[in-house]
Amino acid sequence: MKYTQLGKTGLQVSRIAVGGYVFSGVNKAQNWNPYSPEGRAEAIHTIHTALDAGINYIDTAPSYGNGHSESIIGEVMKSRRQDCYLATKVRPYGMDKASVIKSVEDSLQRLQTDYVDVIQFHGGDYTREDFEHIMHGGPLDALLTLRDQGKVRLVGLTTEEAYSALDLAAAKSFDVIQVCYNLIYQSAARHLLEQAAEAGIGIAIMRPMTSGILQRLLEYIAPEWLAAADSYEVCLKFVLSDPRVHLINVGMRWSEEVRKNVDFVNKFEPSFDISQLPRLTAKIYETDDLRNGF
Template sequence: MKYSVLGKTGLNVSRIAVGGYVFAGVNKARGWDPYGMEGRQTAISTIHAALDAGINYVDTAPSYGNGHSESIIGEVMRTRRDECFLATKVTAHGQDKAAVIRSVEESLKRLQCDHVDVIQFHGGTYSGTDTKHILNEGPLDALLTLREQGKVRWLGLTTEDAYSALDLMDTGMFSLVQVNYSLIYQSASLHLLDQAKDKGIGVAVMRPMTSGILQRLLGQLEPRWIEAADPYEVCLKFVLSDSRVGVINVGMRWPHEVQQNVELVNRYEPSFDIAELPRLTAKIYQTDDAFNGL
């Protein structure tokens, strides 16, 4: 397994992580139900397979199945907690200091451990009001208290909308940001990824495979692309090729998916850095001319 340092946390993390949503999401068309006894045991086996393969970062959230994902992961953490870095989340919206502390402590019970390495505010889009609430009305104070108590180590946040998280990142209070970034969602490249690099903030990626949206689009617009190349593999290669990305959260349901992902990561060597990809039309023209000696 390949590893990278996750910003100023100093954590030496595997390039891919166990993404915990799949342990709460039912997908009947694919024969996946983690709420049944068989599905739960399969999920536990998958996490064991990931740790055995050298994956050492596990990310989940209490909102994934109302704690169901955390409870599955907890079955593994009960005996293998020291083999990985563990991250979960907490909702700040509408919550005061006491509620945030209570939520994290309940997560720890489900995860069957006394601390998590990374605790993240679980956010979609942060309005100015949201940012003010987090910083001044209890949620941030709650995480700082939990850190003093040794129940969390590093503070982070997650965001669907890269731009809306910039003000929170600017505070210097957060050591990790998890962002929606993929082949089709590239707005983080315009600002967040560079800001994170400049500030030493570790970057985790959510939805690297577009949650299947790219495959759905290609199936409707140009099915031959799916026949010519595996969109899943192309999506993973995209984020692996960006030097600003520390760890990539991948939803893996079965042990054989762990093996496939690990093999892809280990054999792929990026030929260029996505961070250097021009983002403006004028720059595309200029680099095209330069490439062709004009």
Template sequence: MKYTTLGKTQLQVSRIALGGYPFSGVNKVNGWDPYSSEGRATAIRTIHTALDAGINYIDTAPSYGNGHSESIIGDVLKTRRDDCYLATKVGWKGLDKAAVIKSVEESLSRLQTDYVDVIQFHGGMYTATDTDYILNAGPLEALESLKSQGKVRWLGLTTEEPFSALDLVETGHFSVVQPCYNIIYQSAALHLLKKTAEKNIGVAVMRPMTSGIFQRTLEHLEPQVLAATDVYALCMKFLLSDSRVDVLNIGMRWPEEVEQNIRLLEAFTPSVDVSDIPRLTARIYQTDDERKGVK
């Protein structure tokens, strides 16, 4: 297993993490139902397989199946809590300090642990009003209170639209950020990832494999590319090649998926830092000339 340091937390984490959403999402065509007794048992085997292989970061959320994902993970962690770092999330919209604390404590109960390593505000796109509410209406105070009690170790946030989280990142309250960032959605590279690198904030990416969106798009537009290229591996290689990314939160349903992802991780060594790849037309032109020695 390959490990790295998760920013200022100094946690030594595996480059790939076990994402908890699949333990709440039904996919009938592929025979996946974590609400069935068989599906739950498979999910538990998957978690054990990941931990046995050295994956030591698990990420989930209470909104994943109204606590179902957390409860499955808790069934494993009740005997293996020391084998991993655990991250979960908490809502904040319309919640005061007491409600945020209650939500986190309910998560701890489902997870069968007395603390989580990272607690993250579960956000999509933050408006200025949202940011003000989090900072001044109780949600942040709630997490700070839980931290002082030892129930959470580090504060973080998630964001579907990285630009909208910049003001929160600037506050210095957060040690981990989970942005949507992948080979087809690269806006974080223009701003957020520069800021997290400057502030030594850990980055645990959501949707690293694009949640299948890239594959579905190719299926409709260029099926021959999908047939000829391991697009899944390409998505992983892209993120493993970005020096600003610490962890890839990958949803894995079956033990075989864990083993596949570990093989891909172990077989790949980056030859370039994609953080250096230009993302603006002028810079592409300039580097084209530089690479070909044209002045």
């Protein structure tokens, strides 16, 4: 497995991580139900397969199935806590210091561990009011208290909309940012990824495969593209080719998905730096002229 440094955190992480949402989401069409005894056993086997393959980072959240994902991962952590870095989350909205601390401590119980390596505010879009509440209304103070107690090592946040997290990223209070960034949602490339790189913040990616949205879209408007290429591999190539990205959270339900993704990551070598991709019309014209000798 290929590894890289997660910003300035000191953690050397595998390029892909086990994304924990799949251990809470039911997909009847694909015969996937992690709430059944058979599905739970399959999920636990998948996590063991990932750790055996060298994946050393697992990311989850208490909101994934009201703690169900954490409880599945906890079954593995009973015997393999030393084999990986463990990250979970806490919702900051409307939470005071005591509520945040209790939520994290409840997560630790479900995960069957005394500490997590990364605790993240589980956010979507952040308003200015959210920023003030997190920074001065108790949530950040709670995570710093937990860090002082040794129950968390590093503090992070997640965001669906990169632009809304710029102020939080600039606050110099966070070690890791997990952001939605993929082939069809690229706003982070224009600001947050650059800001994080300059500050040494570790960058983890959520929804690298677009959560299946690109594939569904292609079904409707360009099914021939789906037949011509493995769209999931194309999505993975995109994020693996951006040097500002350290860690890629991938939802993997079955062991064969783990083996396929690990094999792909180990073989793939980027041929283009995606951070240099033109993202404005003027830059497209300029680079087109340069490539054609003008």
